[in-house]
Amino acid sequence: MDETRLQQRIDYRFEDAALLRQALTHRSAGAVNNERLEFLGDSGLNFTVARWLFEAFPREREGVLSRLRARLVCTETLAEIAEELELGALVYLGPGERKAGGHRRESILADTVEALVGAVLVDAGVAAMESLVQRLWGERLANVDPRSVNKDPKTRLQEYLQSQGRAIPEYHLVETAGAEHQRRFYIDCAIVGGETVRGEGTSKRRAEQEAAQQMLQRLGVDDD
Amino acid sequence: MDETRLQQRIDYRFEDAALLRQALTHRSAGAVNNERLEFLGDSGLNFTVARWLFEAFPREREGVLSRLRARLVCTETLAEIAEELELGALVYLGPGERKAGGHRRESILADTVEALVGAVLVDAGVAAMESLVQRLWGERLANVDPRSVNKDPKTRLQEYLQSQGRAIPEYHLVETAGAEHQRRFYIDCAIVGGETVRGEGTSKRRAEQEAAQQMLQRLGVDDD
Numbered sequence: 447m448d449e450t451r452l453q454q455r456i457d458y459r460f461e462d463a464a465l466l467r468q469a470l471t472h473r474s475a476g477a478v479n480n481e482r483l484e485f486l487g488d489s490g491l492n493f494t495v496a497r498w499l500f501e502a503f504p505r506e507r508e509g510v511l512s513r514l515r516a517r518l519v520c521t522e523t524l525a526e527i528a529e530e531l532e533l534g535a536l537v538y539l540g541p542g543e544r545k546a547g548g549h550r551r552e553s554i555l556a557d558t559v560e561a562l563v564g565a566v567l568v569d570a571g572v573a574a575m576e577s578l579v580q581r582l583w584g585e586r587l588a589n590v591d592p593r594s595v596n597k598d599p600k601t602r603l604q605e606y607l608q609s610q611g612r613a614i615p616e617y618h619l620v621e622t623a624g625a626e627h628q629r630r631f632y633i634d635c636a637i638v639g640g641e642t643v644r645g646e647g648t649s650k651r652r653a654e655q656e657a658a659q660q661m662l663q664r665l666g667v668d669d670d
Numbered sequence: 671m672d673e674t675r676l677q678q679r680i681d682y683r684f685e686d687a688a689l690l691r692q693a694l695t696h697r698s699a700g701a702v703n704n705e706r707l708e709f710l711g712d713s714g715l716n717f718t719v720a721r722w723l724f725e726a727f728p729r730e731r732e733g734v735l736s737r738l739r740a741r742l743v744c745t746e747t748l749a750e751i752a753e754e755l756e757l758g759a760l761v762y763l764g765p766g767e768r769k770a771g772g773h774r775r776e777s778i779l780a781d782t783v784e785a786l787v788g789a790v791l792v793d794a795g796v797a798a799m800e801s802l803v804q805r806l807w808g809e810r811l812a813n814v815d816p817r818s819v820n821k822d823p824k825t826r827l828q829e830y831l832q833s834q835g836r837a838i839p840e841y842h843l844v845e846t847a848g849a850e851h852q853r854r855f856y857i858d859c860a861i862v863g864g865e866t867v868r869g870e871g872t873s874k875r876r877a878e879q880e881a882a883q884q885m886l887q888r889l890g891v892d893d894d
Contacts, residue, residue, distance in 0.1 A: 482735065485732040486720055493714055493716070496712075497710060500710045508706050511706065512709060568724075
């Protein structure tokens with residue numbers, strides 16, 4: 447896929463093609479890179495999603511909106527969107543970063559999506575940026591469910607323990623396995639006066655959630 | 671000063687006066703409060719300042735822009751702006767918070783400014799919000815100097831020590847004195863193999879900067 451197809455896929459055509467090129471250029475590839483656009487796009491994205499949530503959920507409290515936004519703009523979600531756009535193949539990397547598999551690295555992919563949002567803002571203004579975010583996030587926005595905020599296993603485990611007057615759980619990374627782009631994380635979740643359970647996942651966050659889920663089952667809060 | 675004068679002072683007249691009232695209402699005063707507007711205004715403010723810096727300083731790197739923004743939108747700056755607007759007298763507080771001097775508390779004042787930014791966004795859109803921020807920040811934007819970023823004592827101390835191959839300094843809060851709205855903080859700055867110096871200030875950040883400044887003088891980096 448080339449840059450023309452990327453523009454078709456995001457349904458946005460740049461007035462200034464150099465901006466798109468810059469958004470796709472990692473700092474390892476040169477002095478004219480996407481760091482400034484990423485700074486701008488990060489704040490534009492946070493703003494767009496905050497505004498969307500504020501309007502879509504007039505009765506939800508600030509805490510719920512914050513958590514929904516955190517999930518919508520986290521590195522994992524951004525990297526997923528980058529993969530849907532097949533951005534990895536289009537990112538310009540320096541030779542070292544390319545050899546190290548940088549085009550598959552979550553953080554680089556996520557930053558590139560932010561830079562793309564920033565580039566559209568510079569190219570055509572706030573309304574164009576907001577439309578882009580709505581297109582790229584698509585179903586993720588349509589499927590936002592405020593009730594799901596509390597369904598997060600780590601949150602539920604912490605709330606359950608606190609409701610019992612018990613200490614919050616501790617998480618420890620015990621092992622990292624696999625090559626760079628196939629990393630597996632193993633994390634133990636321990637509670638005072640209880641057993642320790644282990645979670646596994648492709649990110650630390652996922653491994654922690656998995657461990658928390660196991661703990662909720664062990665404690666009988668969730669069914670197996 | 672009443673709400674009419676506040677609107678004159680910020681040079682913005684609300685279509686929906688209830689929005690202004692809500693922006694001025696702390697959560698201690700009731701269920702219809704400014705928390706949601708603060709969430710929205712916080713991201714709107716960060717976005718506005720990021721965009722302004724991006725355009726004003728086309729040659730500065732992302733790191734410089736980030737640090738300039740952090741200074742422009744920190745609690746201290748927001749509270750200063752609240753004081754210039756004499757917002758404290760207009761904030762609706764619950765009885766407990768009022769007795770505790772909440773109308774002088776930095777965090778409440780800062781949150782109220784963010785809520786005001788959010789309220790203008792809801793009332794009239796992005797352009798009105800951006801104009802408001804430019805008016806409220808005024809000279810602070812006009813006087814932004816990217817070179818000043820490195821003049822921050824903590825940053826300079828850290829960079830100096832790193833350039834010498836030494837460990838970064840440690841800061842410890844040793845004492846907090848005074849009543850709620852006249853708090854003084856005392857913070858020690860320690861470096862490996864060196865003396866410890868103490869800074870004092872009306873916020874932790876100020877006390878740390880003061881301690882770092884003393885350390886720079888002690889090390890002979892700065893003149894006394």
